Amino acid sequence: MIANFLFQTEHPQINFKTFFEIARDFRKGGLTPDNFEEVIRLTAKLPPINTRKASDYKIFEHLGLKDISEEDFPIIIREMLRRGQEQSKKCWHPEAASATCKVDKSGQILVSAAHSIQNNGVLSKIAKDGHVTTFSREEVGFKGKNVGKKLASIFWGFCNFHDAMFSPIEITNYTGTPEQNFLYAYRAFVMISHKKIEASHFANFGSQSDIDIEENRKHFDRAILENDYGAIKTHVIELPLYYPIAVSSGFYLDFDFEGNSIPHSENRMENIYITVFPDNGKTYCLLSYLKEDENLYQELAGQLQSRNNFKSDLTVLLAAHVENIYFEPIYFETFIACQSESILRVFQQAQFDVQKLDSQGNHIGNLSLTPPDYLKNTQKLNFFGY
Numbered sequence: 001m002i003a004n005f006l007f008q009t010e011h012p013q014i015n016f017k018t019f020f021e022i023a024r025d026f027r028k029g030g031l032t033p034d035n036f037e038e039v040i041r042l043t044a045k046l047p048p049i050n051t052r053k054a055s056d057y058k059i060f061e062h063l064g065l066k067d068i069s070e071e072d073f074p075i076i077i078r079e080m081l082r083r084g085q086e087q088s089k090k091c092w093h094p095e096a097a098s099a100t101c102k103v104d105k106s107g108q109i110l111v112s113a114a115h116s117i118q119n120n121g122v123l124s125k126i127a128k129d130g131h132v133t134t135f136s137r138e139e140v141g142f143k144g145k146n147v148g149k150k151l152a153s154i155f156w157g158f159c160n161f162h163d164a165m166f167s168p169i170e171i172t173n174y175t176g177t178p179e180q181n182f183l184y185a186y187r188a189f190v191m192i193s194h195k196k197i198e199a200s201h202f203a204n205f206g207s208q209s210d211i212d213i214e215e216n217r218k219h220f221d222r223a224i225l226e227n228d229y230g231a232i233k234t235h236v237i238e239l240p241l242y243y244p245i246a247v248s249s250g251f252y253l254d255f256d257f258e259g260n261s262i263p264h265s266e267n268r269m270e271n272i273y274i275t276v277f278p279d280n281g282k283t284y285c286l287l288s289y290l291k292e293d294e295n296l297y298q299e300l301a302g303q304l305q306s307r308n309n310f311k312s313d314l315t316v317l318l319a320a321h322v323e324n325i326y327f328e329p330i331y332f333e334t335f336i337a338c339q340s341e342s343i344l345r346v347f348q349q350a351q352f353d354v355q356k357l358d359s360q361g362n363h364i365g366n367l368s369l370t371p372p373d374y375l376k377n378t379q380k381l382n383f384f385g386y
Helices: 004-010 016-025 036-045 054-063 072-088 119-126 160-170 178-199 207-225 291-307 310-321 329-350
Strands: 111-115 131-135 144-148 154-159 232-239 245-251 272-279 282-290 325-327 353-357 363-368
Touching: 004 016, 016 036, 016 072, 036 054, 072 154, 072 178, 111 160, 119 245, 119 272, 119 325, 131 329, 144 329, 154 160, 154 178, 160 178, 178 207, 178 232, 178 245, 178 272, 178 282, 232 291, 232 310, 245 310, 272 291, 272 310, 282 291, 291 310, 310 329, 325 329
Parallel strands: none
Antiparallel strands: 111 154, 131 144, 131 325, 232 282, 245 272, 245 325, 272 282, 353 363
């Protein structure tokens, strides 16, 4: 009998040692401070992943390891997320330093819980009894989860002083100025990058992920220091009705709406940033990208306009690529909950890839198996329900 958590060592993208450390600290699965180092030593002796057999795990039998229960697994995962947040706290502003940021008595930068979606603006508009609904990360599928709006969409990415740079989109209605469009895109970039760094506490994304973040950050940092808000190109889509949906996210696309391949560079992964919010009786959808990436995404933006099928096209982009999304709770139960199985299928289809391993079973990248036509929305999803 092999303790179930040992199979995590067969997933090359999981930093299993982090999981084991928390299990040790919580005394789960038979892991304790007394046997932890022996478990890690024996794990290093296991054959490469792609040649491993169940019998190879017999080397652990004398340690008395046991299965971790279904109830304990999410407890460990939540602690992994918490530790990832704690270790990744930093101020992302290009001028961040102890001399310019808010600091504590010991001179350490005080990083606050920043909202990627405005708490006192957008989230307040769509909240019901102080709560909004998002997709649960703790369950299989896309089941709804109510969260307090003060906790929704937070990440530990700025000190209080530099978080004030977002005041033009925090305290002012949207008017579509270049500064506002830039700030929405910048906040989406920081949020997705910061969340990926948090997740790298227990998931191995490879060195290219870090390179992508740093190379994209250079463009944003330069624009901030030079007040060059034209560094971002934004396409604004106005839906004439008020939909209680809020989004701040970013992702890259391999294909456009016609199934044409989008050729990315080897230097960095070029992202597209999306922001959705209701304001003044309308719903605004901002599709943004760096000016340098216009050659990749301007055709896709043109397709959106010419297709004139905004609700379907925006829905499939959100369903396939976005996790940082919030709904008014009653709206979610009325229009979104009934689509959960189809949302899961679209999400899995867009993320479908296989891991590439070297001869020793080490993860060296992923091979995308996403079909070119996945943006056709064959599931007929609709996040804009009326």
